[in-house]
Amino acid sequence: MKKITLLLLFLTLLVNTGRLYAQINNSEPVAPSTKPVLKVDVPNPTADKPQSKLWYADKSWWALLPTSSGPSLWQRTAGGWTEHAQVRALLQGIPGRADVWADQNEIMAVGVDKHVLTVFAIRKVEKASKITWMAEVRGSLSPSVSTDEMETATIAKDKTGCWWVAADAGEKVCVWSSSSKNWTWTPPYVLAKGLNADDICTVAELPGQTAIIWSDQNRDAVSMRTHRNGQPADRWEDTVVIEQGNKTADDHLHASLATDGTLWLATKNSVDQLGSPQQVLRVRHANGQWRNYAYADLDVVKAPSRPVVIATQNPALVLAGHTIYNHKNANLGEIVFGRVDTSSAGLLRDVRTVIAPDATGWTKRNKINDITVPKKPFPDNAPWIILASDEEGNVFEADLKPLFFKP
Template identity: 35%
Template sequence: MKKLKGTLLLFSPLFCLLLGGYEAFSQDTNTPELYLEPIFKVNYGDATADKPQSKSWTNEHGQWLVVGDEDGPKLLKKDALGWTGQSAVNRAWQTLPSRADVWSKGDEVQIVFVGECALNVVQMRYSKHRKGYKQRRSGYLPIPKDCNDIETATITQDSKNQFWVCADMNGKIMVWHSSNGKDWSEPFTLADDINNDDISLIVTLKGQVSVIWSNQNTQSINERIHIDGDDPDQWSEPIVVQEGDNNADDHLNATVFENGEMAMATKNSVDVINQPQFVLRFRDTKGQWTNIPYENLRTARSPSRPIINHIRQGRIFEVHTVRNRVNNRYFISVNEIIRKGDGWEFKELIQLKTEINGKNGDVTSSKAGFLPDEPKLIFFSDDLGHIYSFDLDTIL
């Protein structure tokens, strides 16, 4: 078996050219396989964690990515030399928590950084004079003194330009509000009966904000809605998206379509061979949910940590980690979700692999849908600090 450096490994006589290399095919599904080289290296394992978070964005100034590192998070930009660290910003970020979720709008970026019992929100604006981002302000959100741990947090902005952060803490789902991104409220509790392993996700819809969370104690996925312009503590009663049959786990990721519909990729807790591990949850513009199980657990294939995104006014993509239960090797499965009448089809497009023997995964992408004429980037990392990137345009 001969390695073609930086491109593909050839496993089968059947091959074609891709990115100047050779495309192989997986033995069990006949899916193309691509071996990737790292785009960047940090001294921090699983640098693209955690599950619901979006860490990249594209705008007229380029492509950007936030990753974790041992001395603080790093902002990377893609240029002619590849992905390079943004030194001025990264110096300002030293000692900040490393797990990040990004909200980007025009030249403005809001980032929530997550520590064990800390949430820090950073505001940045792109400077055309400096040809890079300049940090405008940074501040910590109020955290209750009895906090034991925060697993993850996400950030968004509503149609009234109000900012929101939600996070899990001490068996609760909490939300913080700010009218300017600088001054943040005390947290408001949306749920207080969740498992310590559960997480939440906050999403902007048309005229409202949705917080969705898993509750493994009640085997349920739940939602509460805030109408834009209402008082910050005025939320709907809990809405049960689905309950029972072990359908809840702490894996949530969503994409919002231009018409106001939303699709969410989640993992369940069934964990039975030949039974679906994931559920696609589709929310229509009236708030009605449809739940579609998919992606079976197999003897040699254990799927985990799905994310979902779409091309604006076009195709839907789901990406997740797979662990081979036989040899303990990992790869990233890239899939297209196709609507067919009242049904759905899930089609694996390519398997992304690396040369390391250890864990890789924690796929992340942009919070916004991909524009048709811009790169459609996904990222993942391994436990040795390597960062990997793939552009969906190469297979479209």
């Protein structure tokens, strides 16, 4: 009898453990998002590489998206995404395609026009239970050669309170800086020259440093220079070549700093061969050493592109996503995400389609693209929201938390 009782207890424990394991590992399927959550009047509003337009503050997700008149501010509420129309009026005429750095009480952004960058701030003011918004332009930045064109720009603040803006300008990588005390911006400091007109750069936070990383298709390299906090604005460390050769460079960059000081950099290469990886995840460990991991093979129908990476509060859990273009039918493109495992041959585990637009009724070619994620790691106490958009101005969202979070 004792043997039977023990056997029953063992079987019960085994079944319950299996149920618990299934719950922890999110075995229940989560359907991809198929319908837009908002729409603006410009195409591809979540573009462009490597900008972030999304952040979490005051128990809400927020997004700064372009419109035909300038930037617009959106808040994710229980009733859906809602625009704060006052902000659009305040920012009318400012370039709408912007990269955002969010602090608790204020956001700073850099809007991109091909010949000038506009740095501006948005701040919420609460008085007598009434919320109003204030906006202020804090800088107008031009390249060293006025005819040089800028494709994109990013912004960051270091731990000393110094602000940094990085942009590609013609065949150069330029950086500007300012203290928040007087908003007097330095002239553009050129970090690199001789780039391809298609190349881009991004600014990334590092422990005690600020990094500018760029693609260099002419030299077939991905490179970086760093600035130590507190040093003069024009004192930058020598160039570090992260990887060079074998068509490793393309104009796709996106960085995320984990809570343990590891910098994750998602990039695309220029291999463009069937059966070969199209993307490279580059990992800078806290000791300054880089490792490069190729992933995401190209096949006859599906082409991975525009990769992003996002850390979480758990430094062991990092998520990477990208667009998959469909070569047979552009309308059938999708957004996928997976969990990074650098010991895995394919690098990404548990890959899921998180956005797959319902193309019913689409009368012309369209496609989903341009994932945007927050600069800071996903919070533990909120949904893990990402956005992407299409050529009609539709914006789609996905919550990654039910797929990947394990309490």
